[in-house]
Amino acid sequence: MASPTVPMTPALPAEWRDFLALTKPRVMTLVVFTALCGLLAAPVHIHPVLGFTAILCIAVGAGASGALNMWYEADLDARMKRTRGRPLPAGRMDRQAALHFGVALGVGSVVLMGLAINLLSAAILAASILFYVLVYTVWLKRRTPQNIVIGGAAGAFPPLIGWAAATGRIDLLPVLLFLLIFLWTPPHFWALSLFVSTDYAAAGVPMLPVVAGVRATRRQVFLYTLPMAAAAIAPWPLGLTGAIYGLTAGLLTAWFVLLAVRVGMSREADQARMKPERALFKFSILYLFVLFGALVVDRLVLA
Amino acid sequence: MTPDYEAEYRRRQRARAMVTAWILGGLVVLFFAIAIARMM
Numbered sequence: 001m002a003s004p005t006v007p008m009t010p011a012l013p014a015e016w017r018d019f020l021a022l023t024k025p026r027v028m029t030l031v032v033f034t035a036l037c038g039l040l041a042a043p044v045h046i047h048p049v050l051g052f053t054a055i056l057c058i059a060v061g062a063g064a065s066g067a068l069n070m071w072y073e074a075d076l077d078a079r080m081k082r083t084r085g086r087p088l089p090a091g092r093m094d095r096q097a098a099l100h101f102g103v104a105l106g107v108g109s110v111v112l113m114g115l116a117i118n119l120l121s122a123a124i125l126a127a128s129i130l131f132y133v134l135v136y137t138v139w140l141k142r143r144t145p146q147n148i149v150i151g152g153a154a155g156a157f158p159p160l161i162g163w164a165a166a167t168g169r170i171d172l173l174p175v176l177l178f179l180l181i182f183l184w185t186p187p188h189f190w191a192l193s194l195f196v197s198t199d200y201a202a203a204g205v206p207m208l209p210v211v212a213g214v215r216a217t218r219r220q221v222f223l224y225t226l227p228m229a230a231a232a233i234a235p236w237p238l239g240l241t242g243a244i245y246g247l248t249a250g251l252l253t254a255w256f257v258l259l260a261v262r263v264g265m266s267r268e269a270d271q272a273r274m275k276p277e278r279a280l281f282k283f284s285i286l287y288l289f290v291l292f293g294a295l296v297v298d299r300l301v302l303a
Numbered sequence: 304m305t306p307d308y309e310a311e312y313r314r315r316q317r318a319r320a321m322v323t324a325w326i327l328g329g330l331v332v333l334f335f336a337i338a339i340a341r342m343m
Contacts, residue, residue: 009304013315016322049340053333116337 014093019101021087022070023063030288031062031158034181037292038162038174041299046166053116054165058158060109061125065132065154067102071095072137079203082196113165121165128157142204145211148193149224152185153178159292173240176231177295183228184288187221187260191281194218194263195274214269221280222264229253232291241298248294252287259283 035058039051046054070077070088078089087093106129114122132154141147156178163174190208193200194217197209209217232253236246262276304312 009308010312012308012312013319015315016319047340047343049333049336053337056333116341 011094014087014097018087018093019067022067022093022098022101023060023105024066024070027066028059028062030285031155032059033289034177034292035059035158035162037296038159038177039166040162040296041159041173042163042166043299043303044167050117051166054113054121054162057109057113057117057121057125058161058165060105061113061129062158064102064106064109065129067098067105068129068133069137071098071102072133073141074098076142076203076205080199082199117165118168120168120170121161124157124161124164128154128161131157142206145206145208147206148189148208149186152182152189155185156181172238173235176235176238176240177292179231180228180291181288183224183231184284186224187228187256188281188284190217190221190224191263191277191284194221194277195271195281198271218264218266222260225257225260229257235295241295242302243298244301245291245294245298248298249291252291256280256283256287 032055036055039046039054070086074086074088074095077083077086083089088095088098106126110122110126110129113125132151136147136151136154140150159177159181160170160174163177164170193207193209194214197207197214200207201210208220212220232249233246235241236243236249259276259280263280266274266276268274268276
């Protein structure tokens, strides 16, 4: 007897916009900006086409990290208000497509960087993608409240890669820029996590406010701000930049520290009324943009 | 598969094919430009 035939309806293919969303375009803007600043601050001339290629590879590499992060964290994203509209938890794309897309972007960006620019920048790009995906996303994020501290290193690579793409080597200034972003990440993310901690708690992510409490997190925000301030100001007294960067860094960092002190002294428990935390989070984004912008202006003026 | 579903399916396929074509075209131009820049 012949078995009844069941009409099969193929699943709708994901929209190209969903693939774009996998690359976390908003995060990419800061990555591209800091990488571009690292490249422009380097004391050598790079052909505009090669400079564009280097920045494109860094952007695509960051997109690969974002896509692989979303592929691995689809279950987690579904439990958080902030992330449940993403393509995978919303069911607009299957996981296999996201994995293939992320791997293709990652391999493509590293190979192009190696062939068109230099092996050092390709190696650091590969390391940053692997660090973000394997060390931060897979290993640490769900296991330790220090996830942001170590994960911050992944976001700190772009200016280092930009510099290495232009010069073919690593110097003290890009290392300080790496340190600056690395130390900036904890106060930036912990300020955010203070006023969205219920979201993280619902998803079971061991963010510091969830595990150690609001008070300890506020103290950590302030404590990490101090070495960050030192890394931000250091290039000027070390003679690596001029007064434009030095004065901008001094003023902006003083304001950052002041906001961090307000966060450290706050006793507010209601997330909706955590004004100092919101102010620090917003300012921290502006801080990095203006500081890196000042660095480029300073280096161009010096040149 | 209903006609509406099939139309949406084809629309998405076409849009993805178009974006892929633009990206490939962009890469061809970029590789050409890189080759010229590295010779200079």
